[in-house]
Amino acid sequence: MSEVGESAARALLRRLAVEQAESRVPSLSAAVVRDGRMVWYGGRGQVDGGAPTPETQYRLGSITKSMVAVVVMRLRDEGALSLLDPVGKHLQGTPFGEATIAQLLSHTAGLTAEPPTAWWERTPGVPAEELIGLLGPETSRHRQGRMFHYSNLGYAMLGEIVARHRGTDWLQALQSEVLAPLGMDDTTPRPRAPHATGYAVHPWADVLLREPEHDAQAMAPAGQLWSTPADLARWAAFVGGDTGEVLHPDTLAEMREPAIVEDGDAWSGGYGLGLQLLRAGGRRLAGHTGSMPGFLATVWADPAERLGVLFMANTTSGVRGTLLTDLLAIMAEHEPRLPEEWRPVHADADLLALTGLWHWGPTPYTLRVLPDRGLSLTPVRGTGRASRFVPQEDGTWLGLDGYYTGETLRVAADHLDLNTFIFTREPYDPQAPVPGGVGEWSA
Structure with missing residues (x-):
């Protein structure tokens, strides 16, 4: 299926085929x-002798x-919990009870990457109580929040x-509260037909080895x-x-806001609250990567352009991380999004009287x-603290973004x-309450 132009469709399919x-x-x-x-x-390749379709499970x-x-x-x-709540308030018996819910969501709680069991992706799982009983001091590998x-x-x-x-398992909660309302009826805990294997x-031969699948x-x-x-x-x-x-x-x-930078000074990747973040090609993307034995998947969304991309594959490794950003670049080249039409809006006289030039000091x-x-307050020179x-x-205004998020105007x-902070019509107006009484400007 395609609702993009012929040239875009051909370029997208070629990148996928390559x-x-x-x-x-x-x-x-x-x-x-979109x-x-x-x-x-x-779709490329074969699933049970035919090409994969939008209904094929991975x-x-x-x-x-x-x-x-x-x-x-x-x-x-x-109101059932706060992101600042310690884990111990909701889950007793863990050795990291002082870590917060937000830190678990953003992978900043300092916990070990994997559970103290056999390789969990390739062996049958254990119940939650048994897993919690296996946790010890070594579960924490880093200072919380570091x-x-x-x-x-x-x-x-x-x-x-x-x-x-x-009062139920996580899956039933997810299905009833998220998947069913979104119409994601083909998202299931175990495979259903048709599904990819x-x-x-093999790294040095074109042969396959079937990977295991089980209940974790x-x-x-x-x-x-x-x-x-x-x-x-x-999704x-x-x-x-x-x-x-x-x-x-x-x-x-809020989930899409950066909670932590994943790759240091480069800041191309980070993590919010349950969502991975990526800066690529001038875009700020949110989504997540995924891998399990025999499978890879990734989904990215660009909220600014209401554009999303995804891939799903039945291989343990190998799909290049540039695939989806390349698809986004193809869309930008062949079908760039048009800006929204400008339209006038009503503005009350008291607000119109406020518009124009103000000064924070000089x-x-x-x-x-x-x-x-x-309202929006923006530095004339384009650098500085801009907020809406x-x-x-x-009768006040609340900061929506930037330095003044949550602050009162x-x-x-x-x-x-x-x-x-006092803003005045003239630079350092001597009549302003703060600093007030400043001297004359001079050469």
């Missing part, structure tokens, strides 16, 4: 999502984590927290789920902002009116008071 052939992938599916809908799908691997995180955030929004350290174990614990709050491809039990929230390109396209739309009734858009935006700022009585503000019932007769 990846499948050069990386020796038994089968490879990819899709593009404005909440899958507009292009491509394992999601760690994309499962993002879905579990949504249930945790729903619990937060309901650094990013990916932890599959941490998400097993989050799944158990969900289960205890909902997971393979390892306590570790399942870290990577159990199977899904289809069609369902994963719906890409969700991550991009089409949340339906599942999550408030502000909560999803630094000039421009104040503009936004829709719904919002939304009106409050008490008050409007007086002759100045603006932004969390004690």
Whole structure:
């Protein structure tokens, strides 16, 4: 299926075909999502003697984590827990009870990456109580909050927290609260037909080895789920902002905020609350990668352009990480998004009187009116502390982003008071309350 132009469709399919052939992938599916809908799908290789389709299942691997995180955030929004709560408040008996829920979500709790069991991805799992009983002092490998350290174990614990709050297992909570409302009925804990078989491809010969698949039990929230390109396209739309009734858009935006940088000074990759983050080609993407024995998958969404991309493959390794960013680049080249049409909006006279030039000390700022009585305050020279503000019932404005996020803007007769910072019409107005009484400008 394709709702993109012929040249874009051909370029997308060629990039997919090159990846499948050069990386020796038994089968490879990819899709593009635009404005909440899958507009292009491509499949290469073979599944049971035929080409894969949007309804062919593959394992999601760690994309499962993002879905579990949504249930945790729903619990937060309901008031059942706080992101600052220590784990021990909700899950007794662990040796890392002082780590917070937010740290588990962002992989900053300092926990070991893997559970103290046999290789969990390739052996049958154990129940949660048994897993918790195996945890000891060595479970913590780093000081809490110090650094990013990916932890599959941490998400097993989050799944158990969900289960205890909902009085059911994590999967039933996820299915009823997230998957079913989003129409993701083909996302399941075990495979259903038609599904791809997971393979390892021999490094030096074009032969395959079938990989194992089982119920990971306590570790399942870290990577159990199977899904289809069609369902994963719906998830890409969700991550991009089409949340339906599942999550408030502000909560999803919070999940997409960087909680930790994953790759140091480069800052091309990071992690939010259950979502991986990537900066590539001038875009800020949110989503997640996934791998389990015999399978790879990745989904990225660009909320700014309401564009998403994904791939699913039945190989243990080999798909290049540039595949999806290349698909995004193809879309940008062949079908760039048009800007929204400018349209005038109503603005009350009292707000129009505030517009124009203001000064923070000697630094000039421009104040503009936004829709719904919002305001923006931006440095004239383009560098500095820019923020948008939304009106409050008490006549003040609340900072929406930037340095002044959450801070209060008050409007007086002759100045603006932004969390004690005074903005005046003239640089260092001597009549302003702070600093007030400054001297004359001189050469």
